[in-house]
Amino acid sequence: MTVTGETASGPTGPLGVAVVGAGYWGPNLIRNFRSSTDWDLVAVCDLDEARARTVLGARSGVSVTASLDELLARDDVDAVAIATPARTHQGIALRALGAGKHVLVEKPLADSVVNGEAMVEMARRQGLSLMADHTYCYTPAVLKIRELVASGELGDILFVDSVRINLGLVQPDVDVFWDLAPHDLSILDFVLPQGLRPLGVAAQGADPLAAGKSCVGYLSLPLARGAMAHVHVNWLSPTKIRQMVISGTRRTLVWDDLNPQQRLSVYDRGVDLEHSSATAADRTASTISYRLGDTWAPALPEHEALGSMVTEFADSIREQRPSRTDGAAGLRVLRVLEAAAQSLGASGALVAAGPTQPRLEVVG
Numbered sequence: 001m002t003v004t005g006e007t008a009s010g011p012t013g014p015l016g017v018a019v020v021g022a023g024y025w026g027p028n029l030i031r032n033f034r035s036s037t038d039w040d041l042v043a044v045c046d047l048d049e050a051r052a053r054t055v056l057g058a059r060s061g062v063s064v065t066a067s068l069d070e071l072l073a074r075d076d077v078d079a080v081a082i083a084t085p086a087r088t089h090q091g092i093a094l095r096a097l098g099a100g101k102h103v104l105v106e107k108p109l110a111d112s113v114v115n116g117e118a119m120v121e122m123a124r125r126q127g128l129s130l131m132a133d134h135t136y137c138y139t140p141a142v143l144k145i146r147e148l149v150a151s152g153e154l155g156d157i158l159f160v161d162s163v164r165i166n167l168g169l170v171q172p173d174v175d176v177f178w179d180l181a182p183h184d185l186s187i188l189d190f191v192l193p194q195g196l197r198p199l200g201v202a203a204q205g206a207d208p209l210a211a212g213k214s215c216v217g218y219l220s221l222p223l224a225r226g227a228m229a230h231v232h233v234n235w236l237s238p239t240k241i242r243q244m245v246i247s248g249t250r251r252t253l254v255w256d257d258l259n260p261q262q263r264l265s266v267y268d269r270g271v272d273l274e275h276s277s278a279t280a281a282d283r284t285a286s287t288i289s290y291r292l293g294d295t296w297a298p299a300l301p302e303h304e305a306l307g308s309m310v311t312e313f314a315d316s317i318r319e320q321r322p323s324r325t326d327g328a329a330g331l332r333v334l335r336v337l338e339a340a341a342q343s344l345g346a347s348g349a350l351v352a353a354g355p356t357q358p359r360l361e362v363v364g
Helices: 026-035 049-056 068-072 086-098 113-126 140-151 176-191 305-318 327-345
Strands: 015-020 039-045 063-065 079-082 102-106 130-133 157-167 202-206 216-222 228-234 236-248 252-256 264-275 286-296
Touching: 015 026, 015 068, 026 039, 026 049, 026 305, 039 049, 039 068, 049 063, 068 086, 079 086, 086 102, 086 113, 102 113, 102 305, 113 130, 113 327, 130 305, 130 327, 140 176, 140 236, 140 252, 140 264, 157 176, 176 202, 176 216, 176 228, 176 236, 176 327, 202 327, 216 327
Parallel strands: 015 039, 015 079, 039 063, 079 102, 102 130, 157 228
Antiparallel strands: 157 236, 202 216, 216 228, 236 252, 252 264, 264 286
16 A cells, blocks of 8 residues: 555555546546645556546656556555446446445446445445545535535525536436436535435426437425425536525525626525414415515635545545545435436326435534
């Protein structure tokens, strides 16, 4: 191992990491691991070695290989970051975990709940970290949203409305739900007090291009105490929108990810319903009032989300604790995605999202 020492809580020096996959997402991971003081990027594995060398640069001393076996046999690799198609995640992750390596996997965690569960169970048996690269959860905006929700600034959540639309690539192997919705679902899991625990999932999809898969999709997720979350994803929009509205009993927050001047806005506006009758069934005696208070924009620090993510991965290994976006978080997202597929097959009917584990709180 490359670590320079260990304490009772785990290794203390830079950790050796290898990235598997140098295609679309791999270069981003490579760049952030190389710039991190927590990590020593020692190798990149890709079937196209020339592409990997191009990503690393001509003067790079990082090893390149097309053999996963060769990579996993190295003593200087403490962790493996997987940036390959979702259908390959389980196979690579299980081999890496079996070789004693900690594992980071880009979203989604796997291509099915069953495969994701096998990964989580293997990591548990081996005593290793398994982390989902839910990148948005490490952005300054989402970290602030989580803080505001947890502090009670918004009050009890009433609804969440999320829109992620653009003129994007129609993916060859997945529909728009599996391509785009993991971002929104992982954010909901990260910021909601109980994590992503919907009472059911209803999905409506459209395929106006006759592509053989949904290119436009809507998810409805009823939550506890009458709240509702709604997610709209779309590959066909001529305009790009990345927006989430989270409304509570006290305030409403709007996150516009494409507005660098004011990504977050908090509105002290809403509807208050006061019941003068003692019985909840008698709504005729209710009084509706509207709050029109101030609007403010929280200050946000500037840092790259992936940089924070790779730091969290290292910290979780050193402190021997689940990461903020651990394998269980990845499973909660997978369960909603699978339930969405079942709902599509049942003409949009509300279906259960399966058993979920409570989110583990990480202090700090």
